[in-house]
Amino acid sequence: QIQLMESGGGLVQPGGSLGLSCTGSGITVSAFAMRWYRQAPGKQREWVATISTDGTTNYNNAVKGRFTISRDDAWNTINLQMTNLKPEDTAVYYCQTTSYWGQGTQVTVSS
Numbered sequence: 001q002i003q004l005m006e007s008g009g010g011l012v013q014p015g016g017s018l019g020l021s022c023t024g025s026g027i028t029v030s031a032f033a034m035r036w037y038r039q040a041p042g043k044q045r046e047w048v049a050t051i052s053t054d055g056t057t058n059y060n061n062a063v064k065g066r067f068t069i070s071r072d073d074a075w076n077t078i079n080l081q082m083t084n085l086k087p088e089d090t091a092v093y094y095c096q097t098t099s100y101w102g103q104g105t106q107v108t109v110s111s
Helices: none
Strands: 003-007 010-012 018-025 034-039 046-051 057-059 067-072 077-082 091-097 105-109
Touching: 003 091, 018 034, 018 105, 034 067, 034 077, 046 067, 046 077, 057 067
Parallel strands: 010 105
Antiparallel strands: 003 018, 018 077, 034 046, 034 091, 046 057, 067 077, 091 105
16 A cells, blocks of 8 residues: 655744655655645645656745755655745645655644
């Protein structure tokens, strides 16, 4: 059974940093393009970042320069390091590949 499990969400002040992780079970994350998405209250889910099998990364313009997606093959994990967080980054963040989605983790940016 394939599962993606996110962790690391929480409450952070504007300008702060937070790291998210997505661990694969029943799937080798390095064999697939892995993505982070987010969904803010009342808004559609939007793509945040992708890391390809060769390590190439791409970012939504809204997060470029502030977020970094990476992969840890030893732990079969995808990470999203978020810096200079803004209130508009508040959302549930999801890990995704092919037809599989994690359950999401809440990130709240508020003073």
